[in-house]
Amino acid sequence: MTIQFNEETFRDDYSFRNSDWAIKRFPFPFHEDSYMYSVNMEQHRGGPEGSVYEKRFDVDEHYVSEMRDRAIVLADDPLRCQSLPHMTLAGWDTLELIMVSKSEDYPDLFELHRDGDRWRWINKPMGIDHTFTFLDETTLPCGPLEYITRQAQGDYAVLDQRNDMLYMDAGMITTQADWSLDFDIGMDFFEWHAPVPLAHEMGIFKRALKFLLNVQQGAPARRLNWTMTVNPLLDTSPENYHKWGVQKSTLTPQNIGSKQHLRVELQTFYRLPRSNALLFPIRCYLIAFQDIVTIPKWGRRLHRVIRDLPEELATYKGFIDNRPMMLDYLSQYDDGLPTSPGVWPDLDTEPPLQK
């Protein structure tokens, strides 16, 4: 299908919207009526047709506007993209992986023509047609990681693997849920995860690291993470907390349906072939509460998950103060009926709201 790209903003007037298509394919993260951290990794080898899991790097209606938002963030703060000197090869690996995947998965939008090291890359939605020499930085306007991730939705952490540990040694981070590349650069897996509550004690990070160290070339993996964001903001960084943190207090019972967004990250894991580094794309999907509740199963379930979520998690995710207002709103969409297992909307089989 050809994608109609939205003209929209993730700041100021917040004209971001999800079409019906985008709502139905939203990666709803809860497969049951409760949530707790777990070692929730699975293979990333496609998924149902049209779902966000189908392609290696999902491209959707927000593509062009998200890339515009990234350019604004970078113009303001170039340190959102960093790469320690030994990570350049991993940057080329990333460029190759994204170009090859996108041109194969979306041949109508992207083309890659390779003649030895002479590569021609065509990105139609962004109007780019560029010929360069693979592994020769002087033929690109910026480093390979920055070049390609200015053209790919989602954040990208690039982890160097040494001595059975992962280090955050490069990245393009402009759509993050309140963490900072500039702060985390060079940290190891346990150090950058230090602020997360409960999961350390549950042994989750120890097991997750063992899994990640073993992610193999040709066999990517994925998991979902989620949080809450008031207004459809991509850039919820600590650097800009003074701008977006205050917006959390603008929520009212009248505007919560349109202002409060569930923020879901589809995180994938790729072993990079030349550098042996690990690529960690973090793709952010936003959806307004008023759109989620159009799917009866999701409305029921979201209410129950938020109601029963341990306090530590609601605090860490930054919505403990707004939780009562969220529950007042969501409870209108929970009639107490059971929900079907799994994450899918099941619109044909789940009953409409009985209220």
Added chain:
Amino acid sequence: MSAAPQKAKAGAEKIEVEVSAIVPLNDLVTRFEFTRRDGLPFPPFSAGAHTVVEMNDDGRTRLNPYSLMSDPADSTKYAISVRRDDEGRGGSLFMHRKVKVGDTMTITYPVNLFPLDLRGRKHVFLAGGIGITPFMAMIAYLERMGGAWELHYACRSEALGTYVDELTSRHPNKVHVYYDDKKQAIALEDLLDGQPLGTHVYVCGPQGMIQWVHKTAAAHGWPDENVHSEEFLAPQPGKPFEVRLCKSDITIQVGEHESLLEAIERCGVEAPFLCRGGACGQCETDVVEADGEFIHRDHWLDDDDHASGKKIMPCVSRFVGKTLVLDR
């Protein structure tokens, strides 16, 4: 999450290949070159990676890891060099005696448990015998990227100096060869003392050599993380034993000349693995019940895990005793 439940496959992704060349290098070592059957380019790989070669030896499947020693920039072929081991369990004998040019084989995608530290200002390679193979790829990579390196290569004799001629003629100033039969030895202490800051040392060879390098480097104040080694453990034979696999609900016998992992696979149970040499951690299995003694041989579990009797790495470790029940 369960977006699209998929069963995890045991082992890495696979590639169908044809044996395109067999090049005997000396009495013991032969190089095997592979091309892809589907005509696509091989995936790029990072220097130091290995592939697991599947051998169908008269109905018995053998899976042996070998370092990729071709140039990582060459996507038209992969090459491995195999040393014939007359005492071993047969994988290398199969390669030497049965494999012919034109045969089709299955190999895995590259897996790297011995990567270069790309922060290194300089890389010093210490090879013993067939341990030269990963360094062939590392040297090709560093030559292309303009990285600094030197090689110190200990061989039994001139006649068994695999790739010595090629290496010394191409890189006369960077390659240093030592022959055992001429009583030549690497002057390790001097070598370590003379290196600039930011140098990394890599050793691949017999177990004794690896330990010697780690010990000497530590004694000379080298940080552990600047000393890298790769040692594939070949599974060792041992007394037969019986194991109950409780998830699969079967009891199996492990023979004298097979590993626990091989016995599990022979009985049709899929078990995860990557290196089959006790290094990658992928085959880690929980012990449900045990009355007897473990023979742990892996590099993966720590001493506490070994002492706990709660975990075993079936690719290399064994068991002697009355009962062993595994969560598999």
